[in-house]
Amino acid sequence: AQSVTQLDSQVPVFEEAPVELRCNYSSSVSVYLFWYVQYPNQGLQLLLKYLSGSTLVESINGFEAEFNKSQTSFHLRKPSVHISDTAEYFCAVSPYGGSQGNLIFGKGTKLSVKP
Amino acid sequence: ETGVTQSPTHLIKTRGQQVTLRCSSQSGHNTVSWYQQALGQGPQFIFQYYREEENGRGNFPPRFSGLQFPNYSSELNVNALELDDSALYLCASIQGAHDTEAFFGQGTRLTVV
Numbered sequence: 001a002q003s004v005t006q007l008d009s010q011v012p013v014f015e016e017a018p019v020e021l022r023c024n025y026s027s028s029v030s031v032y033l034f035w036y037v038q039y040p041n042q043g044l045q046l047l048l049k050y051l052s053g054s055t056l057v058e059s060i061n062g063f064e065a066e067f068n069k070s071q072t073s074f075h076l077r078k079p080s081v082h083i084s085d086t087a088e089y090f091c092a093v094s095p096y097g098g099s100q101g102n103l104i105f106g107k108g109t110k111l112s113v114k115p
Numbered sequence: 116e117t118g119v120t121q122s123p124t125h126l127i128k129t130r131g132q133q134v135t136l137r138c139s140s141q142s143g144h145n146t147v148s149w150y151q152q153a154l155g156q157g158p159q160f161i162f163q164y165y166r167e168e169e170n171g172r173g174n175f176p177p178r179f180s181g182l183q184f185p186n187y188s189s190e191l192n193v194n195a196l197e198l199d200d201s202a203l204y205l206c207a208s209i210q211g212a213h214d215t216e217a218f219f220g221q222g223t224r225l226t227v228v
Contacts, residue, residue, distance in 0.1 A: 004157075006157075032215060036219075041221075042221050042222075043117065043119075043121075043205055043219035043220050043221040043222050044158070044205065044207075044219040045117070045219070046216055046217070046218075049215060049216070051215055090157050090158070092157075101146050101147070101148035101160075101163035101165075101171065101207065101209050101217060102148065102160050102163060102171050102173070103148075103150075103158070103160065103207075103217065104160070105157030105158050105159070106157050107155070107156055107157045108155075108156070108157050
């Protein structure tokens with residue numbers, strides 16, 4: 001079985017400051033790792049994913065996440081945030097090679113970017 | 116825009132009633148999953164359908180059931196509604212059972228009173 005822990009429920013930050021949203025997971029098998037973003041009153045959108053290969057993955061809007069197998073972590077970072085990044089962010093895992101429809105999500109981190 | 120649409124967007128039901136939520140997946144996506152997202156929580160997996168057959172289920176009672184149709188649409192049915200069923204219900208469309216990206220709809224907000 002897998003589980004995901006997002007260590008911060010809320011992260012307030014000022015515009016143009018760096019941010020890190022933390023995610024740790026537990027699994028007895030290898031997993032794929034994902035970050036999804038949810039804007040108010042919307043569904044989830046995939047931000048980035050780690051499947052294999054390079055442990056650093058990047059999104060098109062400046063976010064990056066690094067897979068750390070020894071620490072079972074997949075923290076999300078952005079060097080300079082914008083007001084438009086205000087949203088809730090969910091870390092998720094799914095078993096390697098298994099069905100990708102069964103995602104295990106953390107409880108989410110609400111990122112609030114202030115001017 | 117994910118190409119996945121859900122209806123209705125909001126719904127209010129009375130405890131004990133039955134409800135049907137609908138999802139229209141992307142064309143060609145033969146896998147659909149349903150999730151329940153309670154307030155302040157992450158989404159929880161309810162079940163998955165692949166080519167019109169249920170092929171995975173989370174920790175939800177049998178009063179949660181589903182259907183998937185050949186035209187890439189699907190339904191989530193919940194019988195004997197309870198107050199704790201109040202949540203955002205999300206469907207996710209996947210091209211194949213093992214594809215690595217799920218496309219989510221905007222969700223249906225169900226309130227049980």
